Amino acid sequence: MRAPTSIGPGRRAARALGDRRAYPNRRWLSALLALPVDRLDAFLSEADRFAELEHGIRERQIAGGRRSYAQFRAPLELYAMVRALRPDHVIETGVSSGVSSAHILLALRRNRRGTLHSIDFPTAQRGARFSRRDSPVALPPGRRTGWVVPPELRRGWDLRIGPSEKLLVPLVAETPTVGLFLHDSRHTPRHLAFELDTIAPRLEPGSIVLADNTVWTGRAFPRFARRLGASVRRRGRSDLVGLRVPPGVLPPPRGAGGR
Ligand SMILES: C[S@@+](CC[C@H](N)C(=O)[O-])C[C@H]1O[C@@H](n2cnc3c(N)ncnc32)[C@H](O)[C@@H]1O
Numbered sequence: 001m002r003a004p005t006s007i008g009p010g011r012r013a014a015r016a017l018g019d020r021r022a023y024p025n026r027r028w029l030s031a032l033l034a035l036p037v038d039r040l041d042a043f044l045s046e047a048d049r050f051a052e053l054e055h056g057i058r059e060r061q062i063a064g065g066r067r068s069y070a071q072f073r074a075p076l077e078l079y080a081m082v083r084a085l086r087p088d089h090v091i092e093t094g095v096s097s098g099v100s101s102a103h104i105l106l107a108l109r110r111n112r113r114g115t116l117h118s119i120d121f122p123t124a125q126r127g128a129r130f131s132r133r134d135s136p137v138a139l140p141p142g143r144r145t146g147w148v149v150p151p152e153l154r155r156g157w158d159l160r161i162g163p164s165e166k167l168l169v170p171l172v173a174e175t176p177t178v179g180l181f182l183h184d185s186r187h188t189p190r191h192l193a194f195e196l197d198t199i200a201p202r203l204e205p206g207s208i209v210l211a212d213n214t215v216w217t218g219r220a221f222p223r224f225a226r227r228l229g230a231s232v233r234r235r236g237r238s239d240l241v242g243l244r245v246p247p248g249v250l251p252p253p254r255g256a257g258g259r
Contacts, residue, residue, distance in 0.1 A: 010044035010076040016054035017099075018061075021073040025235050029077045032208065032233045032242045033084055043080035043107075050106060053150060057102060060148040064097070065129070070136035072100035072184055072212060073240055081208055082107030087114050087179020089202075091171065093164040093195060094184035095120035096137040098146035104180075105153040117158040117175060119167045119185070120145040165191070168198050178202040183211040189218035196224040205247045215239040 010024035024044050030037045061069055072078065082090065082104050090108070095101050095118045108114040122145045125138040139145070146159060160167050164185050172178070181199045183192055192211060203209070211221050221241055225232045230243040 009041045010047050010080075012048040012051050013044075013054045013076055016051035016058065017075065018058040019071070019073075019075075021238075022075055024076045024080070025074070028074075028233060028235045028242075029080055032244055033081060034244060035084060040080050040084060043083040044076055046083070046110070047076050047079050047103075053102075053106065056150055057099065057148045061097065064140040064143050064147060066097075066140065069097055069099075071097060072182070073238060074235055075099050075103040077235075078182070078210075079103040079107045081180060082114070083110060085179050085206070085208065086111050087177075087207075089115055089117065089175050089178055090180045090182075091117045091119075091168075091175065091178050091199060092182040092184065093119045093168065094182075094186075095145045095159065096122065096139075096184075097143075098149040100182060100184060101146055101157070101159075102149045102153060104182075105149065105157060109153060114179075115156060115158055117160070117171055118146070119160050119162070119164045119171065121161070121163040121185070164195060168195060172198050172202055175202055177204055178207060179204070180208045181210070183209075184213070187213040187216040189216075189220045192217040192220040193224070196220065200224075203245050205245050207245045208242060209245070210240070210242040212240045214241050 014022035026037050026040060029040050033040065078100060090104050092100055092104065101116060101118050104116045108116060123135050123138045125134050125140050128141055139147070145161060160171065178199050183195050196209070211217065214221050222232055225243045228243065229246055233242050
């Protein structure tokens with residue numbers, strides 16, 4: 001009998017999540033973290049073992065009246081990043097249903113250390129049914145920010161509700177270091193530049209910074225990367241980008257650099 005063909009690490013989890021975009025891009029992950037693919041494959045394979053959890057996220061989305069949802073496109077790479085980096089603190093802006101949050105929380109739980117701090121300023125769906133007038137990230141009736149995050153992962157989650165324009169500065173003031181930052185909130189050049197400037201003093205060499213939907217954020221991310229002397233790593237042909245703070249580079253002071 002032939003052995004079952006491997007479909008690639010992380011693909012089983014992506015299928016269970018029902019999102020083809022979530023098939024891991026291992027080359028991107030390896031280039032971003034500056035780690036060999038084999039080492040990262042181990043974390044992606046680990047995620048396959050949680051396919052049940054991915055399936056549960058999918059089921060919750062469908063129960064909330066959504067078959068497709070505007071969500072972070074690289075949740076499995078995000079899982080592997082948190083496993084590999086073992087950060088003490090992760091900050092994300094833009095939670096919505098909570099696909100990115102669930103994967104960060106799962107990885108932190110596996111690490112047995114670290115806290116996720118999330119900020120979200122949600123919008124609500126207008127009527128009982130999703131219509132074309134609704135934002136693709138609007139909360140379905142009766143649902144709150146992070147509504148697909150499994151209850152068992154919520155313990156210790158620092159979730160703050162409000163605009164990141166107001167909440168990010170005080171959050172960063174309370175947070176000694178940021179091992180990973182994910183921008184997935186308001187996608188404007190000015191707002192992304194504000195978020196990057198705000199977290200910069202807490203970054204360390206080796207910290208990872210991610211920004212999704214950069215098609216709308218102009219030069220904000222590449223400018224920040226240039227200030228750090230970091231390379232911008234794009235995920236395939238998408239507009240999800242990341243950078244790794246280079247060794248020995250001290251993050252620039254807030255506001256030092258143009259937009
Ligand atoms: C693309 S969704 C986030 C998707 C999420 N990362 C995931 O994986 O499911 C963007 C979220 O950011 C929220 N948002 C928009 N502007 C914001 C702001 N200024 N501050 C905080 N959250 C904001 C939106 O309401 C929405 O909930």
